[in-house]
Amino acid sequence: MxxxxxxxxxxxxxxxxxxxxxxxxxxxxxxxxxxxxxxxxxxxxxxxxxxxxxxxxxxxxxxxxxxxxxxxxxxxxxxxxxxxxxxxxxxxxxxxxxxxPGNDGIEMLVWVSPFLIAGVALGGMALAFSRRRDADTDNELSDESRERVQELRATYESGESNRGQNE
Amino acid sequence: MTPLKWLITVIALLSVGFIVILTVQNQQKNPPNFDLVGQLTPEIEGVTASGEFIDLGQILQQNRSKPPSGQTWVAVNFFASWCSGCITEHADLLRFHEEGVISSGGEQCPTQLLGVTFNDTKSAVEDFFVQFGGDWPVLVGPETNQIALDFSVLTAPETFLIAPSGLVVLKVIGPVGYEKLAEVVSC
CATH class of the missing domain: 1.10.8.640 (Cytochrome C biogenesis protein)
Structure with a gap:
């Protein structure tokens, strides 16, 4: 597997x-x-x-x-x-x-440039993806934020249960 | 600016620079020999419509053993039965062939008119001469392609005047006039 x-x-x-x-x-x-x-x-x-x-x-x-x-x-x-x-x-x-086009002098650019541009483009894409992955990793919540989320969730859940009992 | 934007900018600049270079660079490593004037004539060898073998090199070789007044000038005319310019110039070529050229001293300068068919068939050329007259040698057959390319011919008619030394002294694109040829020939 x-x-x-x-x-x-x-x-x-x-x-x-x-x-x-x-x-x-x-x-x-x-x-x-x-x-x-x-x-x-x-x-x-x-x-x-x-x-x-x-x-x-x-x-x-x-x-x-x-x-x-x-x-x-x-x-x-x-x-x-x-x-x-x-x-x-x-x-x-x-x-x-x-x-x-010939394969020497300035005409050589015709043959080389597609690979050059493709290489630079691939490098750029790889860099862009790696930055996005790093950004995703950096999105983890801080302890303070996590506590705040838990408080809000608790408040929400208690509010929901109270509403259920009243009904 | 982020690295990604830098990369995109570099790619864009490379592309633009490349296009600009290709656009502005027009230097030729091998200058074409469109203008053969002043150069030695390419070789001409082939069989005429009447079956005679012609070798320009042989004519030029024979010139070396003759005095200047007896040396032959050769006019090479690329033509085709389908070209209207060839009909236009035919009367002048006929005159060049029949009268030749008289020098300023009153001497008859030896001249030779040699036709080379350009993308045409033997039968069409024969019909052309029956219709318009003339009996100068005309090369026919597949060898004429190579001869036309050696002279960098673009289309018919084109005429080259070759001095007795073998140098091309005149190139005329389009219909040639008798006077144009006669004013260059001397002996």
Whole structure:
């Protein structure tokens, strides 16, 4: 039989395990089990059409988007890595066509900040809960107050019994 | 202020700072080569609609063994049968192809017009030339995609003039005029 405390610990461990598992699955490179068409489609959805305003080539009907889609497929088939393909389009049309932010310099903030903000938020929640628990603990009555409550209760109960006898 | 309010303030400041940084930072680590002028031309290799193999590098290599007056200037024109600008410029390209360019000294400067199809099919291109005339070499096929991207082409028509040395000396986005090409060519 689980005690309340051990159940709470178990819940936190389970939550942490789920989070770590999801993180690992998200991080592990699954390109080896993708078909070349999947890879090409994935790249096309994260490379902007140079003639459009931020629209990925996968969603654009502009002629240059069609050219880039065809060429991405060709580049994937010829064995170029995703990084090499992205670098090619950044060189030809500028960094802005790569809709995936980089993992260095200031663009690294895009990846780091969610964890940073989540960490600060969780810390804040933990602090808030611990303060509330402390506040609950501090709510115990002083001896003086307890005596006063007992007096009032006694007065009330005697009043109730007198009323019962009169009726 | 309570610690919780401090934390909320920090999160809010971090978020706002992050958005501001992303908004104002526009420095590019890899400047694009939109403007190829002054740079060496990318390679052009491919098969024309008539089945002829064209290699720009070979033309430029041959220039090295010729006197300046005999060296060939190459105009590379990206076009498509579906583009109205391509119809607009066609007469000027036809003139460039047929007349070439006469230098200020009265000499005929060797020129070569080379078409590269942009997102178009061979049959449509052949119909286009039947309708509007012209018989200069036009590259067709899937290789033209790579060539267009190497030249950072956005849409058709775009024209690049390549000096005998291999340097790109002119880039025209949109319909090109004969005079525009002729005023740059010299020999």
């Amino acid at each position: 689980l005690t309340r405390k051990s159940f709470r610990v178990f819940s936190w461990v389970l939550l942490l395990a789920t989070f770590v598992t999801a993180l690992v699955i998200g991080i592990v490179d699954r390109s080896d089990i993708q078909t070349s068409a999947d890879r090409a489609a994935g790249l096309a959805s994260t490379i902007a059409c140079p003639q459009c305003s931020g629209q990925p080539v996968s969603e654009s009907n502009a002629p240059i988007a069609e050219v880039i889609r065809a060429e991405i497929k060709n580049q994937v088939d010829s064995g170029l890595t995703d990084g090499e393909i992205r670098a090619f389009y950044r060189t030809k049309y500028g960094d802005w066509v790569d809709l995936n």
